[in-house]
Amino acid sequence: MAISSTVSADGAQVTIYIQGRFDFSSHQEFRNAYEKLNKTPSRFRVDLQGTSYLDSSALGMLLLLRDHAGGERADIEIVNCSQDVKKILLISNFEQLFSIQ
Amino acid sequence: MNDSRSLKILVADDTDADRLILETIVRKEGHQVFSAKNGLEAVAIFQQEHPDIVLLDALMPEMDGFDAARQIKHLAGDEIVPIIFLTSLQDTESLVRCLDAGGDDFLSKPYNRVILKAKIKSFNRMRGLHNTMITQRDQLAQHHQRLLQEQTVAKQVFDNVAHSGCLNASNVRYFLSSLAVFNGDVVVAAIRPNGNMMVLLGDFTGHGLPAAIGAMPLASTFYGMVHKGFSMSDVLREINKKLKAILPIGLFCCATMIDFNFRRKRLKVWNGGLPAGMIYRQADGSITPMRSTHLPLGVLPEKNFKDDAQFYDVEEGDRIFMWSDGIHEARNLDGDMFGEERLLEVFAKGSEPVNVFDDILASVKNFIGSGEQDDDLSMIEIRMDAPENLVHPNHYFIHRQQLSPVEWEMRFEVKPTSFKSFDPLPFLLNVLTEEPDLRGFSGSLYTILAELYSNALEHGVLNLSGNLKKSPEGFAEYYTQREKLLSKITDGFVHIYVAYSSNIEGGSLTLRVEDSGSGFDYNARQGKILSTTGYSGRGIGIVEKLCKTVRYYGSGNKVEAVFAWINDD
Numbered sequence: 001m002a003i004s005s006t007v008s009a010d011g012a013q014v015t016i017y018i019q020g021r022f023d024f025s026s027h028q029e030f031r032n033a034y035e036k037l038n039k040t041p042s043r044f045r046v047d048l049q050g051t052s053y054l055d056s057s058a059l060g061m062l063l064l065l066r067d068h069a070g071g072e073r074a075d076i077e078i079v080n081c082s083q084d085v086k087k088i089l090l091i092s093n094f095e096q097l098f099s100i101q
Numbered sequence: 102m103n104d105s106r107s108l109k110i111l112v113a114d115d116t117d118a119d120r121l122i123l124e125t126i127v128r129k130e131g132h133q134v135f136s137a138k139n140g141l142e143a144v145a146i147f148q149q150e151h152p153d154i155v156l157l158d159a160l161m162p163e164m165d166g167f168d169a170a171r172q173i174k175h176l177a178g179d180e181i182v183p184i185i186f187l188t189s190l191q192d193t194e195s196l197v198r199c200l201d202a203g204g205d206d207f208l209s210k211p212y213n214r215v216i217l218k219a220k221i222k223s224f225n226r227m228r229g230l231h232n233t234m235i236t237q238r239d240q241l242a243q244h245h246q247r248l249l250q251e252q253t254v255a256k257q258v259f260d261n262v263a264h265s266g267c268l269n270a271s272n273v274r275y276f277l278s279s280l281a282v283f284n285g286d287v288v289v290a291a292i293r294p295n296g297n298m299m300v301l302l303g304d305f306t307g308h309g310l311p312a313a314i315g316a317m318p319l320a321s322t323f324y325g326m327v328h329k330g331f332s333m334s335d336v337l338r339e340i341n342k343k344l345k346a347i348l349p350i351g352l353f354c355c356a357t358m359i360d361f362n363f364r365r366k367r368l369k370v371w372n373g374g375l376p377a378g379m380i381y382r383q384a385d386g387s388i389t390p391m392r393s394t395h396l397p398l399g400v401l402p403e404k405n406f407k408d409d410a411q412f413y414d415v416e417e418g419d420r421i422f423m424w425s426d427g428i429h430e431a432r433n434l435d436g437d438m439f440g441e442e443r444l445l446e447v448f449a450k451g452s453e454p455v456n457v458f459d460d461i462l463a464s465v466k467n468f469i470g471s472g473e474q475d476d477d478l479s480m481i482e483i484r485m486d487a488p489e490n491l492v493h494p495n496h497y498f499i500h501r502q503q504l505s506p507v508e509w510e511m512r513f514e515v516k517p518t519s520f521k522s523f524d525p526l527p528f529l530l531n532v533l534t535e536e537p538d539l540r541g542f543s544g545s546l547y548t549i550l551a552e553l554y555s556n557a558l559e560h561g562v563l564n565l566s567g568n569l570k571k572s573p574e575g576f577a578e579y580y581t582q583r584e585k586l587l588s589k590i591t592d593g594f595v596h597i598y599v600a601y602s603s604n605i606e607g608g609s610l611t612l613r614v615e616d617s618g619s620g621f622d623y624n625a626r627q628g629k630i631l632s633t634t635g636y637s638g639r640g641i642g643i644v645e646k647l648c649k650t651v652r653y654y655g656s657g658n659k660v661e662a663v664f665a666w667i668n669d670d
Binding site: 084 | 331335338339543544545547548551552555570573576577580583635636637639640642643646647
C-alpha cells in the first residue's frame with residue numbers, strides 16, 4: 001500500500017504517509033485518506049519520509065487536499081521531505097501554501 | 102549493623118588470672134571468647150576463628166603483643182579488626198608503641214568492666230561503618246567496571262558508524278585522542294560517485310557521551326548523502342538541520358568540510374568555527390590557511406544557514422591539514438596554550454613534508470610535557486595524489502574515474518500495446534543513475550522524465566486536456582478517462598531519446614521526447630509564470646526550472662530538455 005493514514009485520538013489531526021513514488025496512481029487512495037473520515041480534522045500532516053520521487057500530479061493532489069481542508073485557512077504540514085522532494089516543492093513555491101518542514 | 106549481637110572476641114594474656122577475669126567480663130556481655138596465652142597462639146587462633154575484636158596483652162612470652170598485632174593486621178588485610186592492647190605500662194613511649202604496632206586503643210590494668218564494655222561497643226560500631234564502606238566501595242568499583250564495558254561496546258558501534266568510510270585510504274592520515282572512551286571529535290571521509298573525496302572534521306561542544314551522541318546522526322547523514330553524490334552544500338544543510346533539531350541549545354558542532362577534487366586539483370572548503378586548516382605546499386613549503394567563515398553546525402535555523410565555500414587550487418604532493426582546537430588549546434605546565442604560532446613554527450622548520458604530521462604531534466606532546474591534556478586532540482592530513490594513485494580498499498569506483506570525456510546516447514519507443522502496462526520511468530532512471538555523476542540528481546531527473554513522458558502520453562497520444570483538472574471531480578475524471586483511453590488505444594507512440602555527455606568539468610543530459618499527437622501552440626505558453634494554486638499546468642514550469650533549456654519543436658509534439666551540471670557544483 002503506497003498510502004496509509006492515521007487519525008489522532010481526538011480526531012483533530014490526520015497524518016497521511018506516502019511510500020515510494022507519489023504520483024497520479026495513488027490519487028484515489030490519497031483522496032480516501034482524508035475524504036472518508038467520520039469527522040473532518042482541523043490539522044493535516046503529510047509525511048513524505050518514505051517518498052522517493054514526486055511529479056506535478058502529486059502537487060495537484062496536495063492542492064486538492066488543501067482546498068478540501070479549507071483553502072487559505074487550511075492547516076497542512078508537509079514533513080520529513082528528502083532534499084529531492086523538497087526541491088520540487090520549493091520550485092513550485094509550495095512553501096507559500098503549506099508549512100514545509 | 103546490630104552492635105548488641107554476639108561477637109567473637111580473642112583474648113590473649115599470659116597471666117592466667119588476668120585472662121580469666123577478662124574472659125568472664127566478656128562472656129557476661131554475651132560474646133564468644135577465644136583465649137590465647139601468648140602472641141603465637143593468638144595469631145594461630147586468629148587465623149582459625151577470625152574473631153571480630155582482639156584484646157592483646159602487650160608483654161607476653163613466645164611472641165609479644167606488638168608482633169602479634171602486626172601479624173594480625175597483616176592477616177586481616179582489608180577487613181578491620183580492632184585491636185585493644187591490655188597493658189599495665191603507663192609511659193607515653195610504650196603506649197605509642199602499642200598504636201604504632203597496629204593497635205587501635207589500649208586498656209589499662211586493672212580492668213574496668215564498664216569501660217571495656219563501652220570500648221567493645223564503640224569498636225564494633227566502627228567495624229560496622231567500615232564494612233558498609235567496603236561494600237559500597239566494591240559496588241562502586243563494579244558499577245564503574247560495567248560502565249566501562251558498556252562504553253567500550255558503545256564505542257565499537259560509534260566507531261563503526263563514525264569512522265568508517267575511506268579514512269584508510271592511501272593518502273589519508275589521522276589522529277584522534279580523547280579524554281574519555283568517547284570522543285567529542287568526529288572525522289568522516291567518503292568518496293563521492295564522481296571520485297572526489299569529502300572529509301568532515303567536527304568538534305562537538307563538550308566531551309564524552311553527550312558530545313558523541315551528536316556524532317552519530319552527523320556520520321550517518323554524511324555517509325548516506327556523500328555516497329549518493331549530493332553536493333557539499335546539500336550535505337552541510339542536512340547535517341545542520343538535523344543537529345539543530347536534536348541538539349539542546351548550547352551544544353553544537355564546529356566543523357570543517359572539504360571536497361577534494363583530485364582530477365581538477367581543487368579544494369572546496371567550508372569552515373564553521375574550527376581553527377584554520379592549512380594547505381602545505383610542496384613546491385615552496387608555503388602555508389595557506391583555510392579560515393573559518395561560518396557559524397558552527399547546529400546553530401542556525403535552516404533558512405539562515407550559509408553554505409558558501411572557499412576554493413583553493415592545489416598541486417600533487419601538497420598536504421592539507423585539518424584539526425580541532427585541541428592542538429591549539431593544549432596547555433603546558435605553566436598553563437600556556439600551544440597556539441597557532443607554535444603550529445606555524447613546526448611548518449617553518451622545513452622538515453620533509455612526509456614528516457610534518459608526526460612533527461606536529463610530537464611538538465604538541467613535548468609542549469604539554471607532564472601537563473594534562475584537557476581537550477580532545479584530533480588531526481587529519483590528506484595528500485593530493487593523482488587520482489589513479491589513490492588506493493581505497495572499499496571504493497572500487499575511483500579506478501573507474503574518467504579523465505577523458507564520456508558520451509553515449511540511446512533511444513527507444515513506447516508502442517500502443519505497452520502504454521497501459523509499461524512504465525518507462527523506473528527503467529530510464531535506473532539507466533541514468535548508473536552514471537555516478539547523475540546519482541545525486543535522481544530526484545530531479547525523475548520529475549523531469551515524469552513530466553515529459555506524461556505530457557507526451559496524456560496530452561499527445563491520448564489527447565486529454567489538462568483543463569479537465571479544474572475541480573476535484575475533474576481531477577478524478579481526468580485519470581478515469583486516461584485509464585479508459587489507455588485500454589482502448591491501438592495506435593500512437595512516444596519516442597524517447599537520451600544523450601549523456603560528461604567531462605572533467607561537468608556534463609549535460611539531453612532528453613528529447615516526441616509523441617504521435619497533434620502538438621500544441623507552444624508559443625502561447627512562453628514565459629508563463631508557475632501558478633501556485635491550480636491543480637494542473639505546472640509540470641513544464643518545473644521542468645524549465647530544473648533544466649538549462651527546454652524547447653518545443655514541430656507542431657509542439659517534440660520537446661527537448663537539457664539538464665546540465667558542473668562537477669564542483
